[in-house]
Amino acid sequence: MEDPKDLKYTKEHEWIKAENNTAIIGITDFAQETLTDIVFVELPEIGKKVTQSRTAATIESVKSVSDIYAPASGEVIEVNEQLKDHPEIVNHDPYGKGWIFKIKLADKKELNSLMSAEEYTKTTKGE
Amino acid sequence: MHEKLGAKMVDFGGWYMPVQYTSVIDEHTTTRTKAGLFDICHMGEFIVKGSDSMQFLQKVFTNDLNKLYPKKAIYSLMCYENGATADDLFVYQLKENEFMVVVNSGKIDEDFNWLKEHSAKFNVEISNISSKTAKLDLQGPFSEKILKKLADASLPKRFHFIETDIMGIKTLISRTGYTAEDGFELYFPPEEAEKMWNKLLEVGKDEGLKPIGLGARDTLRIEACYPLYGHELNETITPIEANLGWAVKTEKPDFIAKQILKKQKEQGTGRILVPFEMIDKGIPREHYEVFANGKSNEQIGYVTSGTFSPTFRKPLGMALIKTAFSQIGNTITIKIRDKFYNAVIVKRPFYKYNGGK
Numbered sequence: 419m420e421d422p423k424d425l426k427y428t429k430e431h432e433w434i435k436a437e438n439n440t441a442i443i444g445i446t447d448f449a450q451e452t453l454t455d456i457v458f459v460e461l462p463e464i465g466k467k468v469t470q471s472r473t474a475a476t477i478e479s480v481k482s483v484s485d486i487y488a489p490a491s492g493e494v495i496e497v498n499e500q501l502k503d504h505p506e507i508v509n510h511d512p513y514g515k516g517w518i519f520k521i522k523l524a525d526k527k528e529l530n531s532l533m534s535a536e537e538y539t540k541t542t543k544g545e
Numbered sequence: 546m547h548e549k550l551g552a553k554m555v556d557f558g559g560w561y562m563p564v565q566y567t568s569v570i571d572e573h574t575t576t577r578t579k580a581g582l583f584d585i586c587h588m589g590e591f592i593v594k595g596s597d598s599m600q601f602l603q604k605v606f607t608n609d610l611n612k613l614y615p616k617k618a619i620y621s622l623m624c625y626e627n628g629a630t631a632d633d634l635f636v637y638q639l640k641e642n643e644f645m646v647v648v649n650s651g652k653i654d655e656d657f658n659w660l661k662e663h664s665a666k667f668n669v670e671i672s673n674i675s676s677k678t679a680k681l682d683l684q685g686p687f688s689e690k691i692l693k694k695l696a697d698a699s700l701p702k703r704f705h706f707i708e709t710d711i712m713g714i715k716t717l718i719s720r721t722g723y724t725a726e727d728g729f730e731l732y733f734p735p736e737e738a739e740k741m742w743n744k745l746l747e748v749g750k751d752e753g754l755k756p757i758g759l760g761a762r763d764t765l766r767i768e769a770c771y772p773l774y775g776h777e778l779n780e781t782i783t784p785i786e787a788n789l790g791w792a793v794k795t796e797k798p799d800f801i802a803k804q805i806l807k808k809q810k811e812q813g814t815g816r817i818l819v820p821f822e823m824i825d826k827g828i829p830r831e832h833y834e835v836f837a838n839g840k841s842n843e844q845i846g847y848v849t850s851g852t853f854s855p856t857f858r859k860p861l862g863m864a865l866i867k868t869a870f871s872q873i874g875n876t877i878t879i880k881i882r883d884k885f886y887n888a889v890i891v892k893r894p895f896y897k898y899n900g901g902k
Contacts (some may be wrong), residue, residue: 455568455571
């Protein structure tokens, strides 16, 4: 699967899509493929303040527990409730229905430190 | 070899081993419904022989080896003087005075030294043949059908073994395993490992045989409530605490830790291993703290193994907790990343041998 061009990426394999002052966050196709069977997503609470590069949520496969880092700072305004019963959606559609949470951005300038699709794709090929 | 198959690898006690080839759930389900092939070459094997070998093994192991006869295998534990578990293992009686002992990979040197130290008064010879022995496990309902394509000899019954030739390779075929499915464990010279591996996958293709990694090996054994040394058993846990009293035969003559284990069997222990299923949504993992029902200030134990169960599609695990809280049906509370989740103690095992068929 190609990494969408309109998203920004972290080296920890999260993506973020900014729209005005809010942003949607998820994990990349490379991340879901590496994790394989995603069986649990611990969503952040609405209202929680997240900080760029710090843990915001947790995602678990059968045998592993991984942190999801916030690609940018802000306040959680929405979470993907569907993942509570169907975490496998992240495997099937990581850039669409498998989004994880939305934040109100604290500082849009933080997005400048993130990678483009092209830069990110390159990092996953080397691994 | 494994990386060619697209495996994700992990360093496991110095062995470079596959965690998964495709996905843990897929491999788990394949083993439960068809057949799986496991590379278990890292396990340790010893040969114990000599006129006192039976007496010696009776002294160092907890199960009653008098139940053995040539071509029969039995599970046992080996304990320290204080009753804690040195290792869990399988004993194969090869001949009247010759046995093969299969031990955990991380314990090979320690076990070998322990056996040597305790063998002084006995006429026995102990040798470590681990580096000269490869081991592949063929497990799942189609195992027999697959193995019959290669082995001419009639295959053994459960907990029995034969020594035969497969494609000219001298192989010990044992009808044992670690998955709670019908299946076999194959022991043979390591230089033949690649040939054996490839040939089995080839002849098993029609039955859906697939290579299985360590991830699914763990989820399969957790569902069966089989202990894994370093988790349900270690140098502080006794077999009675781990609910393995059936493999500790206190009525047999003297063996190491007999008095302590006998007392524990009769009077019980302060803590005990229990299987549990999650009530709340969350996945239990090893070392997570366990609390009395809803009481976050009263820790009663910890999780020894936990996973999402591919067969039952829900999170479950085993925990070592205070016996007073261990009744089936009791609610316990597990701390997962600073939040508290309820779970219920259930009957063991989650998954019965052969699916209870």
